Amino acid sequence: MPETTSKFNIQSLFLKYSVYLVLVILLAYFSVANTNFLSIGNIGNFFRQIPTVGILTIGYTMILITGYVDLSIASIAAFSGTAAVYLSTKGLPAPVVILLALLIGGSFGAINGLLIKKLDLPSFILTLGTNYVIRGIIMFVTNGIYVTGAPDWFTKISTSKIFGNVIFSNTIIFVLLVLIFAYVMKHTRFGKYCYVVGSNPEAARLSGINTDRHVVKVFIIEGMLAAGAGILLMANLNVGGPNEGQGLDGLAMAAAIMGGTSFAGGVGTVGGAIVGILTLQVFTNGLAIMGVNAFMQNAVTGGVIILAIIVDYFRRLAEKHA
Numbered sequence: 001m002p003e004t005t006s007k008f009n010i011q012s013l014f015l016k017y018s019v020y021l022v023l024v025i026l027l028a029y030f031s032v033a034n035t036n037f038l039s040i041g042n043i044g045n046f047f048r049q050i051p052t053v054g055i056l057t058i059g060y061t062m063i064l065i066t067g068y069v070d071l072s073i074a075s076i077a078a079f080s081g082t083a084a085v086y087l088s089t090k091g092l093p094a095p096v097v098i099l100l101a102l103l104i105g106g107s108f109g110a111i112n113g114l115l116i117k118k119l120d121l122p123s124f125i126l127t128l129g130t131n132y133v134i135r136g137i138i139m140f141v142t143n144g145i146y147v148t149g150a151p152d153w154f155t156k157i158s159t160s161k162i163f164g165n166v167i168f169s170n171t172i173i174f175v176l177l178v179l180i181f182a183y184v185m186k187h188t189r190f191g192k193y194c195y196v197v198g199s200n201p202e203a204a205r206l207s208g209i210n211t212d213r214h215v216v217k218v219f220i221i222e223g224m225l226a227a228g229a230g231i232l233l234m235a236n237l238n239v240g241g242p243n244e245g246q247g248l249d250g251l252a253m254a255a256a257i258m259g260g261t262s263f264a265g266g267v268g269t270v271g272g273a274i275v276g277i278l279t280l281q282v283f284t285n286g287l288a289i290m291g292v293n294a295f296m297q298n299a300v301t302g303g304v305i306i307l308a309i310i311v312d313y314f315r316r317l318a319e320k321h322a
Contacts, residue, residue, distance in 0.1 A: 109223020
């Protein structure tokens with residue numbers, strides 16, 4: 001019996017911290033395989049690109065911990081970001097543009113949350129539908145054409161240099177959001193409610209938690225995070241791209257699961273999810289540096305997402321036997 005217990009403890013520890021090991025291995029391999037991987041240009045590009053998907057990962061982690069999924073998060077980002085570019089071209093001041101974009105994202109989140117809870121709809125199917133609706137609306141309004149003409153201040157939201165050509169303003173915003181939400185999820189009542197609702201919704205309701213209201217709050221905050229990610233994305237591109245961000249929802253979900261967040265809810269940390277997205281981004285960046293075909297990169301990334309789901313299954317299995 002002790003040998004069995006020891007075996008499962010080792011297996012559980014490996015599954016729990018495997019993403020950290022993979023990150024170290026990837027960094028070491030790509031550093032040796034191609035000298036351009038550690039060049040200032042590539043490092044700067046990496047830190048300029050990761051904030052968008054990183055912020056989406058924060059939101060997705062919160063949703064997964066609460067026991068739900070959201071397949072519309074990337075479309076919310078594209079809609080809100082493109083709307084921000086359009087509003088900025090009309091001469092509105094920066095605070096107003098940013099606030100309106102965040103409200104748009106929060107509104108879409110509220111719609112998702114209310115429909116899921118009030119009509120008792122599966123989040124997977126519902127958000128799959130709203131994903132198409134949101135993306136379809138912004139594509140129709142813009143006719144699929146990029147919105148241009150944003151003022152200088154809009155671009156500077158993401159591209160202002162903070163530390164040479166390595167750290168930019170969007171990187172700092174991303175790091176601040178990671179710290180804030182890591183604290184919120186670990187040390188506040190809101191965060192603790194997310195874990196309780198995700199672990200056992202009925203027990204949470206019987207303990208006095210208004211689960212419907214809490215879930216709607218989570219979707220609203222996630223929608224606002226998606227909007228923030230969309231603003232940073234479009235500021236980095238210097239255009240409003242209605243078709244941008246496709247596939248980022250899958251990456252955000254995979255990163256959260258790779259970092260220890262359970263697809264079943266109730267388990268996970270923001271910090272672990274960020275390690276997950278760092279691992280995925282290092283992987284895709286390394287493949288690009290190595291000259292791997294872009295279509296093959298998508299195939300390999302898809303395989304990594306499938307692997308993340310499988311690892312989550314074995315992680316939960318190990319926890320049951322622990």
